[in-house]
Amino acid sequence: NAGVTQTPKFRVLKTGQSMTLLCAQDMNHEYMYWYRQDPGMGLRLIHYSVGEGTTAKGEVPDGYNVSRLKKQNFLLGLESAAPSQTSVYFCASSSGTSGGQETQYFGPGTRLLVL
Amino acid sequence: AQSVTQLGSHVSVSEGALVLLRCNYSSSVPPYLFWYVQYPNQGLQLLLKYTSAATLVKGINGFEAEFKKSETSFHLTKPSAHMSDAAEYFCAVSDRPGRRALTFGSGTRLQVQP
Numbered sequence: 001n002a003g004v005t006q007t008p009k010f011r012v013l014k015t016g017q018s019m020t021l022l023c024a025q026d027m028n029h030e031y032m033y034w035y036r037q038d039p040g041m042g043l044r045l046i047h048y049s050v051g052e053g054t055t056a057k058g059e060v061p062d063g064y065n066v067s068r069l070k071k072q073n074f075l076l077g078l079e080s081a082a083p084s085q086t087s088v089y090f091c092a093s094s095s096g097t098s099g100g101q102e103t104q105y106f107g108p109g110t111r112l113l114v115l
Numbered sequence: 116a117q118s119v120t121q122l123g124s125h126v127s128v129s130e131g132a133l134v135l136l137r138c139n140y141s142s143s144v145p146p147y148l149f150w151y152v153q154y155p156n157q158g159l160q161l162l163l164k165y166t167s168a169a170t171l172v173k174g175i176n177g178f179e180a181e182f183k184k185s186e187t188s189f190h191l192t193k194p195s196a197h198m199s200d201a202a203e204y205f206c207a208v209s210d211r212p213g214r215r216a217l218t219f220g221s222g223t224r225l226q227v228q229p
């Protein structure tokens with residue numbers, strides 16, 4: 001099992017450009033999450049999904065959109081990138097079967113630089 | 116709403132010394148608590164978790180944590196630090212029920228001196 005994979009690993013964008021980050025998991029997990037990590041702030045939840053075809057906002061959703069068309073994939077889109085979106089983005093997944101005590105499995109991260 | 120506070124953004128210990136990383140939480144319901152470790156340029160890996168079964172939780176790589184409800188704490192310890200323990204450590208609390216997302220502390224970077 002590959003676990004959780006993310007593409008790309010690193011990307012440089014110019015302000016105003018758009019891009020999509022792809023997350024894939026092969027564990028048949030129901031729940032998937034996108035977090036961003038900034039220095040001194042830990043990880044913050046951007047969007048999440050509790051199943052195929054469903055998405056919802058987290059704490060810092062502005063400037064991002066998501067889609068979960070297939071159970072194994074969770075896409076994060078930036079429509080018009082801003083320097084404030086320079087960050088490391090992590091995708092995670094969990095089974096959703098243990099009422100919140102289940103482990104979240106994280107991908108290796110995508111480092112995004114917006115100039 | 117839940118929150119997590121990690122005291123000390125940087126902790127430095129000598130190899131072989133005790134490791135103590137502090138975590139305090141705030142939750143309106145009995146919490147599920149987690150410690151994750153992040154090695155340089157990698158994703159997060161679960162060290163251990165508290166799920167109300169036992170207050171002293173043992174994890175991987177010799178780490179353990181004790182849940183103390185009266186102190187709202189979940190400090191991480193390891194009796195003897197190893198060079199390979201150098202990493203960033205995150206304490207987190209889980210929502211429940213509902214979205215089951217994690218609320219993270221700001222992280223503690225552990226440095227191990229030879």
